[in-house]
Amino acid sequence: MRFEINSKNTIMKITVVGAGAVGASCAEYIAIKNFASEVVLLDIKEGYAEGKAMDLMQTASLNGFDTKITGSTNDYAKTADSDIVVITSGIPRKPGMTREELIGINAGIVKSVSSSLLQHSPNAIVIVVSNPMDTMTYLVHKTTSLSKNRIIGMGGALDSARFKYRLAEVLKAPISDVDGMVIGGHSDTGMVPLIGHATRNSVKVSEFLTQEQMDYVVEETKVGGATLTKLLGTSAWYAPGAAVSSLVHAIACDQKKMFPCSTFLEGEYGLNDICIGVPVILGKNGIEEIVEIELSEAEKAKMQESTEGVRKTNGLLEV
Numbered sequence: 005m006r007f008e009i010n011s012k013n014t015i016m017k018i019t020v021v022g023a024g025a026v027g028a029s030c031a032e033y034i035a036i037k038n039f040a041s042e043v044v045l046l047d048i049k050e051g052y053a054e055g056k057a058m059d060l061m062q063t064a065s066l067n068g069f070d071t072k073i074t075g076s077t078n079d080y081a082k083t084a085d086s087d088i089v090v091i092t093s094g095i096p097r098k099p100g101m102t103r104e105e106l107i108g109i110n111a112g113i114v115k116s117v118s119s120s121l122l123q124h125s126p127n128a129i130v131i132v133v134s135n136p137m138d139t140m141t142y143l144v145h146k147t148t149s150l151s152k153n154r155i156i157g158m159g160g161a162l163d164s165a166r167f168k169y170r171l172a173e174v175l176k177a178p179i180s181d182v183d184g185m186v187i188g189g190h191s192d193t194g195m196v197p198l199i200g201h202a203t204r205n206s207v208k209v210s211e212f213l214t215q216e217q218m219d220y221v222v223e224e225t226k227v228g229g230a231t232l233t234k235l236l237g238t239s240a241w242y243a244p245g246a247a248v249s250s251l252v253h254a255i256a257c258d259q260k261k262m263f264p265c266s267t268f269l270e271g272e273y274g275l276n277d278i279c280i281g282v283p284v285i286l287g288k289n290g291i292e293e294i295v296e297i298e299l300s301e302a303e304k305a306k307m308q309e310s311t312e313g314v315r316k317t318n319g320l321l322e323v
């Protein structure tokens with residue numbers, strides 16, 4: 005075995021619920037990064053997770069990983085003692101839909117899945133992916149007894165990756181040259197790409213780009229998921245899977261990396277009783293710190309607007 009040694013110096017078990025497009029992509033990236041001993045894929049569809057796990061395991065000798073991937077049809081006993089659990093179960097949107105429209109079906113799924121997972125892994129760190137993600141993260145917060153540092157919503161890591169893709173496009177620069185972050189709600193209107201903070205090799209992008217180019221980057225970033233949904237007929241999975249695997253890696257290997265994640269706020273950014281995307285430090289304890297950065301008045305106003313959108317969706321929950 006040649007696993008990267010994680011912080012606990014132990015082996016890591018990770019469960020991914022939902023063996024669909026995002027869940028399988030996430031499992032694949034986790035395996036390829038070779039830091040986990042075991043990934044359990046679980047799905048409600050008979051044989052589906054077992055099939056995906058077998059297919060992925062048959063890439064192991066080709067891709068050079070030792071992570072063991074197993075599948076389970078709704079048997080949570082097989083997920084017992086997971087260190088990290090990822091919830092991707094639920095329906096994706098179709099072209100023309102918003103993420104918020106998924107709440108009716110996905111809230112029930114996320115509530116029952118998180119409860120089943122925690123019965124077998126009461127100390128797990130939970131990463132919520134199912135949409136509408138900020139509201140599903142809030143739901144897990146409200147319906148489980150997990151401490152807030154162990155409940156993490158994935159959206160900002162993906163949105164930031166799309167932001168960097170668009171920045172690189174207009175800058176005509178390699179993506180490795182650009183840096184930028186998206187905070188706020190994970191929705192078509194609620195994302196707040198921090199264009200004023202974005203850089204190319206530490207130089208603000210405003211030095212290179214016109215206002216029109218920066219507006220283009222911001223708008224394309226916000227509708228990044230909708231653009232792909234229109235092209236694919238369902239929502240994206242490669243970048244979402246890669247984004248989740250980056251969060252899992254940061255936690256499993258105690259990397260103390262900063263990502264924008266949806267987290268329960270208690271006064272940070274002047275906000276309370278909401279899960280929304282802000283920069284956090286991820287390590288072995290999950291969210292180890294919420295980082296409060298200085299926002300401009302315009303950014304604060306956008307964050308406020310985003311908050312109102314998330315609260316409206318939270319209001320549809322029956323908790």
Ligand SMILES: NC(=O)C1=CN([C@@H]2O[C@H](COP(=O)(O)OP(=O)(O)OC[C@H]3O[C@@H](n4cnc5c(N)ncnc54)[C@H](O)[C@@H]3O)[C@@H](O)[C@H]2O)C=CC1
Binds near residue numbers: 026048092158
């Ligand atoms: N937060 C984010 O950045 C992103 C979120 N998403 C969301 O992730 C979710 C999954 O998307 P896809 O993988 O594309 O969908 P998919 O339809 O390919 O896969 C979902 C899987 O969940 C399973 N499932 C449904 N109910 C279940 C239950 N009760 N227990 C276990 N498994 C169950 C289904 O059988 C299916 O295999 C969607 O809600 C989507 O909107 C997708 C991309 C990015």
Ligand SMILES: O=C([O-])CC(=O)C(=O)O
Binds near residue numbers: 190229233239244
């Ligand atoms: O667009 C969607 O519905 C799925 C998602 O959250 C994303 O890809 O950002």
